[in-house]
Amino acid sequence: MNDKKRRLAIDMDEVLADTHAKFLTLFNRDFGIPLDLKQKPGTEIFENMPKEIGDHWKKYVNEPGFFRDVPVMRGALNIVPELNKKYDLFIVSAAMEFKNSFLDKYSWLEEHFPFIPWTNILFTGRKIIVSDVLIDDRAKNFSEHIERPLLFTSPHNVLLEEYERVNSWEEVGEKLL
Amino acid sequence: MNDKKRRLAIDMDEVLADTHAKFLTLFNRDFGIPLDLKQKPGTEIFENMPKEIGDHWKKYVNEPGFFRDVPVMRGALNIVPELNKKYDLFIVSAAMEFKNSFLDKYSWLEEHFPFIPWTNILFTGRKIIVSDVLIDDRAKNFSEHIERPLLFTSPHNVLLEEYERVNSWEEVGEKLL
Numbered sequence: 001m002n003d004k005k006r007r008l009a010i011d012m013d014e015v016l017a018d019t020h021a022k023f024l025t026l027f028n029r030d031f032g033i034p035l036d037l038k039q040k041p042g043t044e045i046f047e048n049m050p051k052e053i054g055d056h057w058k059k060y061v062n063e064p065g066f067f068r069d070v071p072v073m074r075g076a077l078n079i080v081p082e083l084n085k086k087y088d089l090f091i092v093s094a095a096m097e098f099k100n101s102f103l104d105k106y107s108w109l110e111e112h113f114p115f116i117p118w119t120n121i122l123f124t125g126r127k128i129i130v131s132d133v134l135i136d137d138r139a140k141n142f143s144e145h146i147e148r149p150l151l152f153t154s155p156h157n158v159l160l161e162e163y164e165r166v167n168s169w170e171e172v173g174e175k176l177l
Numbered sequence: 178m179n180d181k182k183r184r185l186a187i188d189m190d191e192v193l194a195d196t197h198a199k200f201l202t203l204f205n206r207d208f209g210i211p212l213d214l215k216q217k218p219g220t221e222i223f224e225n226m227p228k229e230i231g232d233h234w235k236k237y238v239n240e241p242g243f244f245r246d247v248p249v250m251r252g253a254l255n256i257v258p259e260l261n262k263k264y265d266l267f268i269v270s271a272a273m274e275f276k277n278s279f280l281d282k283y284s285w286l287e288e289h290f291p292f293i294p295w296t297n298i299l300f301t302g303r304k305i306i307v308s309d310v311l312i313d314d315r316a317k318n319f320s321e322h323i324e325r326p327l328l329f330t331s332p333h334n335v336l337l338e339e340y341e342r343v344n345s346w347e348e349v350g351e352k353l354l
Contacts, residue, residue: 007305009305090302090303090305095300096283096295096296096298096299096300097295099279099280099283099295102276102279102280102283102300103276103279103280106273106276106279117302118273118274118276118302119273119274119302119303120302120303121273121301121302122273122299122300122301122302122305123272123273123279123299123300123301124298124299124300125267125294125295125296125297125298125299126267126296126297128184128186128267128299128306128307128308129305129306129307130305130306130307130320130322131305143307145307145322
């Protein structure tokens with residue numbers, strides 16, 4: 001029974017979805033930013049280029065379709081189905097910030113993770129959820145109602161030292177399977 | 178500061194939005210079901226008409242636009258702005274069941290409750306949230322992480338006796354303001 005399983009919540013952008021790679025593709029296409037951009041630790045991607053270029057991230061994410069063809073994060077397609085067997089697995093994405101993202105994100109999940117039912121998907125503002133585990137790249141989402149927060153490594157969070165960290169989906173599998 | 182306020186979560190359909198009235202309008206338009214349909218206590222609206230008519234509810238809710246012009250529940254426009262001053266107010270709707278509802282529900286909130294920021298809106302499957310208060314018409318959403326569940330009266334839930342009940346937005350105001 002699902003109710004007996006421990007609850008595992010998983011964020012989308014920079015965790016399940018390689019939104020960083022999608023941004024780089026667009027910055028490269030439009031402004032010639034190199035695809036192997038060296039990002040300063042602890043900064044957002046758009047802070048690593050001239051401001052007038054970086055500011056385009058807001059335009060990109062608000063365009064319908066942006067989130068529809070984001071690459072799946074490496075390793076997720078192998079590990080997430082196994083996690084889904086063991087845990088009561090939820091997808092929890094702060095999609096509410098970009099209203100054109102709702103349908104794209106939903107269709108993306110249907111395509112890549114069709115075994116996750118609608119009952120286990122949440123598009124949120126603040127993540128006021130309760131979960132045994134939450135895998136997220138943003139530490140602000142780790143409230144006291146998350147028993148075991150796992151910080152998924154992303155360039156913007158590499159300087160944070162106070163969280164249990166996972167650097168890849170392989171590492172997630174080692175810890176949780 | 179918002180963090181000092183108690184958290185109040187509010188459901189949409191049958192609580193903030195009079196989805197029941199919208200259904201009746203369509204059943205009346207298409208099948209002549211009377212607008213003052215007498216509904217058997219403890220039943221869903223679609224159980225109070227021949228099955229081949231009632232089954233159309235699924236068609237209605239999946240049509241883009243269905244949720245866009247649902248009437249606001251009587252009294253909500255007066256009370257919710259006052260609640261928003263006193264509480265850290267969230268809208269939590271199980272929108273995930275109907276993917277064509279996302280944009281309609283978001284736009285509906287923007288129109289009628291523009292003071293609620295995106296950070297305080299959640300479209301969910303199961304409501305795995307933590308809140309001091311949750312006003313909802315579905316008792317299944319009252320987990321142990323809801324300190325004070327308030328069951329908003331709707332024909333389908335009138336037979337339930339084990340919950341603190343609110344029969345109108347005026348009553349919500351009397352209890353919470």
